[in-house]
Amino acid sequence: QKEVEQNSGPLSVPEGAIASLNCTYSDRGSQSFFWYRQYSGKSPELIMFIYSNGDKEDGRFTAQLNKASQYVSLLIRDSQPSDSATYLCAVIYYGGSQGNLIFGKGTKLSVKP
């Protein structure tokens, strides 16, 4: 069973704080991990991808990957009200068909002014 697990939230943080979003996955063979942001009524937007263990930083966003623990996270520094959205974790699953992209249910983030 291909599974990507996220806490559905809502996660509420004050403006300027660090928001921490977490994701676990079931396929130990997965190599590719993605974070998407989805505003209400809109389609998902790719904001980060990470392929190697460790941290990857892009502006206010940092993705962290720990393959041994099958865990990937997204940190948002200096959170802004405009960051309020649902954040979706996605994982490439291998096995019968290389490249299948599976999503978690998403974590709803609310940044309070």
Added chain:
Amino acid sequence: DTGVSQNPRHKITKRGQNVTFRCDPISEHNRLYWYRQTLGQGPEFLTYFQNEAQLEKSRLLSDRFSAERPKGSFSTLEIQRTEQGDSAMYLCASSWGQGDMNEAFFGQGTRLTVV
């Protein structure tokens, strides 16, 4: 506009009718995905193409659903004999998948309402 394009954006249909959606991926993207999303849920995988080959279909995809990607370019998703439970946002995404690299980009979606 060089992004993923989906048509129509909205579709209202009566139960029992057939509907067809179209997705035009980003030019030269070899992978194309279809997802269904309902309120408060993440995108549920429906099916996936690499070029013109349909590599995987979800068990969610009943016999009423069919997808094609002729010549590895645009794709269509058809739902026959629609049911109220088919009401959802249908999302298409495309990527240039090469080994582990697979950044996928979504279209705006087609919102289906079955009445």
